[in-house]
Amino acid sequence: MFNYGYFSFASKDELLSKAAEYWNPGKVKFWQDAGTPMVIDRREGYRLHDMSGKTLIDLHLNGGTYNFGHRHPELVEVLKSGLDYFDMGNHWFPSVARAAFAEKLVKTAPHMKYAIFGAGGAEAVELAIKTARYATKRKKIVSIIKGYHGHSGLSVATGDERFSKIFLADRPEEFIQVPFNDPDALERVLKNGDVAAFIIETIPATYGFPMPEEGYLKACQDLCHKYGAKFISDEVQTGLMRTGVMWGWQGYGLKPDIFVCGKGLGGGIYPISACMVTEECGQWQVEDGAAHISTAGGSELGCLVGHHVIEMLQRPETVSNIDFVARFFAQSMAEMMARHSDIFCGVRQRGVVLGLEFDHPEGAVAVSRALYENGVWAIFSSLDKRVLQFKPGVLKDVDLCQEIIDRFDTAMPRARQLLSEMGRTW
Amino acid sequence: MDMARLNVPDRDLSSARMKVVRAAWAAKYYRSFDRDAVLRIAGAVVKAGHDKAGHFAEAAVRETGYGVVAHKTLKNQLCTFELLNHYRDLDLVSPRVDADRKIIELPSPAGVVFALAPVTNPVATVYYKAMLAILSRNAIVLSPHPLAKTCSAEAARHLAAAAEAAGAPSGLIQCVEEPSVPLVEEIMASDKVNVIMATGGTAMVRAAYSSGNPALGVGPGNAVAYVDPSAAVDAAARCLVDSKSFDNSILCTNESICLTQQQNRGNMERALRTAGAHICSADETDRLRDYLWQDGAFNAEAIGKSAVWIAKQAGIRANDAAKILVPVVEHPGQDDLLFREKLCPVLTLTAATDFDQAVTFAAQAAKRGAGHSAAFHGTDQRRLIAYSSAVPVNRVVVNAPCSQGAAGFATHLPPAFMIGTGFAGRSSVGENVGPQHLVHWTRIAFGRDVPADLSALDIEALARKPASAPVPVMAATTASAAEPDLNRDALRAMILEELRSLKGASE
Ligand SMILES: Cc1ncc(COP(=O)(O)O)c(C=O)c1O
Numbered sequence: 001m002f003n004y005g006y007f008s009f010a011s012k013d014e015l016l017s018k019a020a021e022y023w024n025p026g027k028v029k030f031w032q033d034a035g036t037p038m039v040i041d042r043r044e045g046y047r048l049h050d051m052s053g054k055t056l057i058d059l060h061l062n063g064g065t066y067n068f069g070h071r072h073p074e075l076v077e078v079l080k081s082g083l084d085y086f087d088m089g090n091h092w093f094p095s096v097a098r099a100a101f102a103e104k105l106v107k108t109a110p111h112m113k114y115a116i117f118g119a120g121g122a123e124a125v126e127l128a129i130k131t132a133r134y135a136t137k138r139k140k141i142v143s144i145i146k147g148y149h150g151h152s153g154l155s156v157a158t159g160d161e162r163f164s165k166i167f168l169a170d171r172p173e174e175f176i177q178v179p180f181n182d183p184d185a186l187e188r189v190l191k192n193g194d195v196a197a198f199i200i201e202t203i204p205a206t207y208g209f210p211m212p213e214e215g216y217l218k219a220c221q222d223l224c225h226k227y228g229a230k231f232i233s234d235e236v237q238t239g240l241m242r243t244g245v246m247w248g249w250q251g252y253g254l255k256p257d258i259f260v261c262g263k264g265l266g267g268g269i270y271p272i273s274a275c276m277v278t279e280e281c282g283q284w285q286v287e288d289g290a291a292h293i294s295t296a297g298g299s300e301l302g303c304l305v306g307h308h309v310i311e312m313l314q315r316p317e318t319v320s321n322i323d324f325v326a327r328f329f330a331q332s333m334a335e336m337m338a339r340h341s342d343i344f345c346g347v348r349q350r351g352v353v354l355g356l357e358f359d360h361p362e363g364a365v366a367v368s369r370a371l372y373e374n375g376v377w378a379i380f381s382s383l384d385k386r387v388l389q390f391k392p393g394v395l396k397d398v399d400l401c402q403e404i405i406d407r408f409d410t411a412m413p414r415a416r417q418l419l420s421e422m423g424r425t426w
Numbered sequence: 427m428d429m430a431r432l433n434v435p436d437r438d439l440s441s442a443r444m445k446v447v448r449a450a451w452a453a454k455y456y457r458s459f460d461r462d463a464v465l466r467i468a469g470a471v472v473k474a475g476h477d478k479a480g481h482f483a484e485a486a487v488r489e490t491g492y493g494v495v496a497h498k499t500l501k502n503q504l505c506t507f508e509l510l511n512h513y514r515d516l517d518l519v520s521p522r523v524d525a526d527r528k529i530i531e532l533p534s535p536a537g538v539v540f541a542l543a544p545v546t547n548p549v550a551t552v553y554y555k556a557m558l559a560i561l562s563r564n565a566i567v568l569s570p571h572p573l574a575k576t577c578s579a580e581a582a583r584h585l586a587a588a589a590e591a592a593g594a595p596s597g598l599i600q601c602v603e604e605p606s607v608p609l610v611e612e613i614m615a616s617d618k619v620n621v622i623m624a625t626g627g628t629a630m631v632r633a634a635y636s637s638g639n640p641a642l643g644v645g646p647g648n649a650v651a652y653v654d655p656s657a658a659v660d661a662a663a664r665c666l667v668d669s670k671s672f673d674n675s676i677l678c679t680n681e682s683i684c685l686t687q688q689q690n691r692g693n694m695e696r697a698l699r700t701a702g703a704h705i706c707s708a709d710e711t712d713r714l715r716d717y718l719w720q721d722g723a724f725n726a727e728a729i730g731k732s733a734v735w736i737a738k739q740a741g742i743r744a745n746d747a748a749k750i751l752v753p754v755v756e757h758p759g760q761d762d763l764l765f766r767e768k769l770c771p772v773l774t775l776t777a778a779t780d781f782d783q784a785v786t787f788a789a790q791a792a793k794r795g796a797g798h799s800a801a802f803h804g805t806d807q808r809r810l811i812a813y814s815s816a817v818p819v820n821r822v823v824v825n826a827p828c829s830q831g832a833a834g835f836a837t838h839l840p841p842a843f844m845i846g847t848g849f850a851g852r853s854s855v856g857e858n859v860g861p862q863h864l865v866h867w868t869r870i871a872f873g874r875d876v877p878a879d880l881s882a883l884d885i886e887a888l889a890r891k892p893a894s895a896p897v898p899v900m901a902a903t904t905a906s907a908a909e910p911d912l913n914r915d916a917l918r919a920m921i922l923e924e925l926r927s928l929k930g931a932s933e
Contacts, residue, residue, distance in 0.1 A: 074435045081433040304432075317444030320597055324451035397618070398450045 002041075002051065012051040015039055035369040038377065043070035046393055046400060048377060057404055059371075059378040061391045063205060063237040067264035068312065069393050075267040075305060075312075082304040089300035091293065101303035104310050105274055108246050111255055113279035117298025119271045121236040121262030122150025125199070127275035127292060128258045129154045132197035132230040135257075135281040140195045142229075144180040146383045148206035149199060149234050158199055160383060180210060183219040190227035197230040197258070198223075202248030205237040208364075208387025209348045209355030217252045224257075230281060233259040236273075237353070240264045241313045241322055241394055244351035251350070257281050267309045272302030313394070322394045325401060326351050329392060332405045340412045343367075343419055354390040355381065360419050364388035370415035374407045438604035439612060445567050446618045448597035449538045453565035455595040457535045461519040467592045468560050472506035474588030475553050478581075479503045482549040485577040490545050492730025497673035498549065501843075504834070505553035509841045510561075512834070518562050518865045525880040528872035535563040536864045537620035540613055542634070544626040546676045546730065546769065547843050548574030552581045554843040555623055556599050560589065561861035564620075568601040569610050571626065579603050614639060621864060625844055635852070642863055644844050645851035647678040648767040648795030649828050650788040652813055653686040653694060654781075654804025661825070662803035663697035669801075669827030670773045671702070671749040676730040679799050679832035679845060682767055683791055684775045685758065685784055691777040695754075698775070704733065704748035705775070711753035711764070714740045714772065719763045733771040758787035765791050781809060785816045792817045797851025799823060799832035818850045820857065834858060 002009040009015040016037065020028040031037050038056070042049040046069045048056045058066060068075060082097075089095050102115035116131075118124045129141055143149065143158035150156065156164050157175040164170035176195075178185040186198060198220060203209050224231040233256035238248030240261065245251045249259060258281055262273030284291050312318060326349070333347045333356065346357030358367055364380030367388050371378055381387040392401065459467075483498035522531040539559050543551040552568055559566035570578030582601030589598055602609065610630070614622055614637040624634035624643035631643035653662045669681055686694045695705050706714060717740035718725050728736050733751050737744035744751065750771040755762050757776065764774040778784035792800055800819045802810050814822045821839065823831030834841035840858040848856030855863060872878040 074440050077433070077435045085432055308435075312440075315441060315444065317441055317448050320448050321444065321451070323596070324448070328451075395444075395447070397447045398454045402454075 012039055015051060034365065036372040036377075038372070045069045046396060054375070056372065056375055056377040057400065057407070059376060059390055059392060059404065061264075061393055062268075063263050063389075064240060064242050064391065065263040065266075066268040067240055067242065067394050068267060068309070069395060070268060072267060072269075072395075075269055075308060078308045079267075079269050079301060079305055082301045086300040086304065088296065088302075089298075091295055091297060091299075092290075095300050095303070097300040097303035097307070098298050101298075101307045104307050105276060108310065109250075109259070109276055111278060112259075112276040114277050114282040114285055116275045116277065116282070116285070116292070117303070118262070118273040118275065118294055119296040119299070119302070120150070120152075121234075121260065121273050122152035122155040123294060123297060124236070124260035124262050124273035124275040125149045125155035125158070125234065126152050128199065128232045128234075128260050128277075129158075129197065130292065131258055131275065131277050131281050131284065132232060134284045135230060136196045136228060138194050138196040138229070139174055140176060140189075141174065142176045142178060142186065142189050142195055142198045144200055144204065144207075145177045146180065146207040147177070147200065147204060148383065149201075150236075180204060180207070181213045181216050183216060183223060186220055187223050187227075190223055190229055193227060195224075195227065195229040197232050199232040199234055201234040201236070202238040202243065202252065202254075203348075203350060203353055205353075205389065206381055206383050208357075208381035208384035209350075209353055209389065210384075211348050211350065212252070217249070217254055221254050221256065230257040232256060235259050235261045236263050240309070241318070242351055242353050242391075244322060244326060246310075246313065248350075265306045265309060266302050267305045270299070270302045270305045271296070272299065272306050273297075274306075318394055321396075322352060324398070325392050325394070325396050328398070328401050329354060329390070329405075332401075333390075336405065336408060336412075339409070340416075343412070343416055348387070352392045352394060354392075356388040356390050357386055358388065358415075358419075359386075360422070361386060362422060363419060366418035366422055367411070367415045370411040370418055371408065373414060374411040376404060376407050376411065436609075438602070438606065439609050442567075442569075442602050442609055442613050443616070445597075445600045445602065446538060446540070446613060446616055449565035449567050449600060450618055452595040452597035453535070453537045453563075456565060456598055457537075457563050459519075459563060461517060463593060464519055464561065464563060465514070467589050467594045468510050468557065470588045470592035471557065471560060471585050472510045475557075475581075475585055476503055476506040478584055479506065482577055482581045482584075485580065486549045486574065489577045490548060490574050490730070492546060493673040493676045494671075494732075500835070501547060501550040501673065501677075502553055504841050505550055505557055505843070508834075509554065509557050512841055513561050513861055516561075516860075516862060518861055521885040522867075523880050523883055523885055525883075528874075528876075528878045528880060530870040530880065530883075530885065532868040532870070533563075534866045534868050536640075536866070537564060538618060539564045539566040539621055539623055539864060540616075540619040540639075541566055541568050541623040542610065542626050542630060543568055543570045543574070543578045545571035545574045546678075547625075548578045549581045551625060551843045552578050552601070553585065554841075556582065556585050556589075558623075558859070558861045558864060559599070560594075562864035564864050565595075565598050566600070567613070567619075568599075569605045569613065570601060572605050575603065575605055611637075614641075623844065623859070632852075635854075642844065642846075642853075642855050642859055644678075644853050644855070644859070645797060645847040646767055646795050647680075647798035647845070647847075648682045648765075648792060649679060649799045649801060649819075649832070650683045650685050650791050650817065651681040651801035651803065651828060652784055652788055653684060653690065654802070654806055654809055655687055655690050656806040656809070657803035657825070659690070659693050659697045659803075660700065663694065663701040663703070665801075665803065665825070665827045666773060667698065667701040667703050667749050669829040669831075670771045671733065672827065672829045674730045674732055675750075675771045675829070676769050677829045677833060678767075678769075678795075680769070680829040681773055681801055682795070683765055684752070684773050685788055685791075686775075686777050687781065687784060688777045688779055691775075694775065694777075695752075698752055702747065702749035703752045703773070704737065704742070704744040704750070706742065706751060706753045708754070710740075710742045711755070713742060714751060714753045715762075715764050717741075718768065718770075718772065719766075724766070724768070728770045728772075731770055736770060736772065758783065758791075760790060765794075767795055781812075785813055788813065789816045789818060792819055795819075795847075795851070797847030797849070797853060797856065798845060799828055801826075801828040801831070820846060820848045820850070832858075 846855030
């Protein structure tokens, strides 16, 4: 019996059927078919407990949402303390938490002028695109093929058509896609002089973290400026120290005109996102501050948590831990690849952002399942299923990291078996 | 007072927790360093420590008001080259093979050491414990006394920088910046701490032992120096004055009581006076007692202060050159407060009627500093042994100053700022604590009657792991697997082939 006081379920099976009935049959079925039918019950630190009682180490982290782990006690303390004083607040008015948090964010990126808040990543992307259009008075938005920036109206139009066509939300005339790592293709589009912005993740997550080639991002930024377009950096997954610096663009010597962050900004306990803009881009806030409205955007509780998230990330101990975690996985993944070279063929890494390549078109789906069976939850890349997203959190300690690698090693024979089974039906 | 409107999590506590996590990372890498690397790091750290021994001595006296800069400098220095030289040949890194007993021993460092640094030796303790950690391949998180936190932390940072520059993993030596009792209690109980090194007040040491973690803690001292009629009394007096004035007696190894025999007492007083002591009259003795113990507790203000300063406070007219104050208690007894530990240059003189009474008294007085140290001056070896067997201490310093002698300056004892007080002093160690206390050994034991030839074993080569240099990762890396060795594993090769052909088919 799963009695939660407010509701109860007799079993995991009952929950699954109710979820399929009332919530989302497609998602329920998908994970059952994938062999990873997880229903997260309790959670703490970097561990998830499935309703079945199975425990999993979380290496998915929802793209960095759980950068600090689940329900980090310090963040929970901050939120609880906030609840004794604040609520979501009233977005119309200035607020202490919003002003303080905005200042804190701007200080992390001194060439930026304003922080504009939303509740989710897509909303922040929405803000970024609207801002670029305001600043350039142009409409076209360029993104990369297999790029991913969320599912709201403007953001979904930048992404894979799988997510836009179904809702008739693709807008090919306004949203143009160019191949990743191909600055010439970008230039061909920019040349027409009608592009408002190019939006790109520093390392495209949902595409499996392919690494930008040397100089590529800088070339894109320069091209944007050459043709009067804005360069937007999507830091939803690469921000918050995950690549070893606060914002991914800092590690590539960039100065985006606009950048967005979300996910881990709310510590996994209170949703908040932000769109950071330069003074020039942010002029609409002077012209008409209420041009964009979001009741849940920049809620005071979110601002309080976000403020503390940034502070925790800036601690020297955190910075050092990230370095240790990154080194550890660089070294142990190289060892794993040597031991399992028949299936495991590549590692893409920057900081604690890793993509593991497997030698099969759906290799990461099998590996994700094998890892699941061995107590590790890591998700494949939706837009490149050869690549497993492997995302350790910034506070993981040495014992947990070692346990992950031990489990990974144990899971490889099972992955091999699953792959050979898949192979036959491929 | 402008109170915060929101409750803010204890920032210092969370950063201390993170330091422990970081130390565990450092320990993981450091435990596989070889002996040369360990000695290289140790060498760099002692050099750095020695260079700034005086600077930090000054900082410590300035911050705490305790002790004497020149003496603190010596104490700091003791923990540098001297300590390294003492332990240089103690190999805690290489595996050991005992071919005759068919036993192989592999060193297993503790991991993360959590170490307290007391206010009395805020820098020497940091130097000392950091060196012990380095030599035993452990990482250390130091927690200073709140009244000495600045100098302790600064010294720790200085050593850490030197260690890192010499190749140590970052985070090997860390120091809590804002210590507090709740912080120390929580970290001591952390399951991420492998061993605690506790020096400080009795309450702290007991808390360490109660934390649930393995602990090395040492108790307080109350050294009795017995001056036998067989002693060269002038030399003995010089030792006593030297020792008691050393760093204004702020070592737990300092003599508390000078015990002699009645027949020798006049001589002793004269010799002490000649050596620079101020011998108190009965009235001065009473004033001193009243000043040093107020409401039954030792007056903290007197700790580590000079004899002249204390004399002034107590209303005693002493010569400006007086190095120590000597109150005189005519007869040895249990109850006089002056027979308790005094971390200041005050040495209580008393005289027994004969040797037997002296031993009985010494044994009783030493109970207040059980397991710690005592001193013996004289040449009568029978009495030395009788004295040493009767007094419940773990070291007896002979014909030398006890402050320095028990801590390994003036004797061949190991240089130490943790003087194990053993079972008598409610401690798990009875000797001067060294790096060997931070390493355990995995013992590989062959059956007695099983043939095993270990004499030709190249244990070094066997123990060596394939080189695993850290890979730079903040710059993007895209690694690719080398072509697999197909002969290695037939099954794997078959799968590989199958997969490759499948991939081909799908294209
Ligand atoms: C790079 C990137 N941008 C934007 C988003 C959208 O964020 P949200 O789901 O919070 O709207 C995501 C979500 O996965 C993302 O990965």
